[in-house]
Amino acid sequence: MPLPPLSVEFFAFANINNTIRLRNGKLLVRLSDLLEGAPEPVLRAIAHILLAKMYRKRIESAQATRYRRYVHSHEIRNRAHLVRQVRGRKRIASARGKVYDLDAIFEDLNARLFASLMARPRMSWSQGRARNLLGHYDPAHNAIVVSRIFDHPAVPRYAVEYIVYHEMLHLRHPVKLNGSRRCVHSAEFRAEEKLFPQLDAAQRFLRGL
Ligand SMILES: [Zn+2]
Numbered sequence: 001m002p003l004p005p006l007s008v009e010f011f012a013f014a015n016i017n018n019t020i021r022l023r024n025g026k027l028l029v030r031l032s033d034l035l036e037g038a039p040e041p042v043l044r045a046i047a048h049i050l051l052a053k054m055y056r057k058r059i060e061s062a063q064a065t066r067y068r069r070y071v072h073s074h075e076i077r078n079r080a081h082l083v084r085q086v087r088g089r090k091r092i093a094s095a096r097g098k099v100y101d102l103d104a105i106f107e108d109l110n111a112r113l114f115a116s117l118m119a120r121p122r123m124s125w126s127q128g129r130a131r132n133l134l135g136h137y138d139p140a141h142n143a144i145v146v147s148r149i150f151d152h153p154a155v156p157r158y159a160v161e162y163i164v165y166h167e168m169l170h171l172r173h174p175v176k177l178n179g180s181r182r183c184v185h186s187a188e189f190r191a192e193e194k195l196f197p198q199l200d201a202a203q204r205f206l207r208g209l
Pocket of ligand 1: 184
């Protein structure tokens with residue numbers, strides 16, 4: 001089978017986490033940025049493993065060993081640990097944006113819509129400015145992260161409130177996580193989401209981005 005065109009991106013995963021998928025006839029490989037600068041034989045080993053997984057072929061043990069040795073070497077482990085710590089600290093520090101304070105928005109929604117019954121998780125603006133991710137609730141860190149692009153005077157407060165409200169509902173309606181982060185909306189979740197007072201305006205604003 002000929003190899004489809006390949007595109008490799010390095011991603012800032014906090015844990016070493018490599019993925020491969022076939023999209024529009026193109027192989028999209030995402031590698032942890034911790035592997036940036038890995039020697040070529042190691043990158044070849046990762047490519048071999050990911051391709052074998054995707055095509056359900058046997059992984060050559062020499063390649064598996066090469067990859068495992070590299071990842072488990074002290075150097076990489078320490079670096080992964082350091083990156084996690086730094087990202088963890090940043091996440092805690094940034095609830096207050098230039099325009100909106102996420103702690104204040106949480107408490108406001110808590111009082112108005114949840115009878116102040118919700119315990120506030122860590123609130124923070126994302127480090128990156130990714131547009132494809134509005135926000136997410138991270139149960140591992142008990143943190144709600146909102147994309148920093150919404151910390152802007154042109155963004156109405158109700159749009160930020162809606163994103164936070166949505167993530168608060170994820171707190172209230174926990175899903176069983178299957179290894180990776182998922183965004184699962186039950187019928188109950190959807191019904192409760194409709195209670196947001198400015199739902200139509202907020203959804204219209206977000207769709208128009
Ligand atoms: Zn969701």
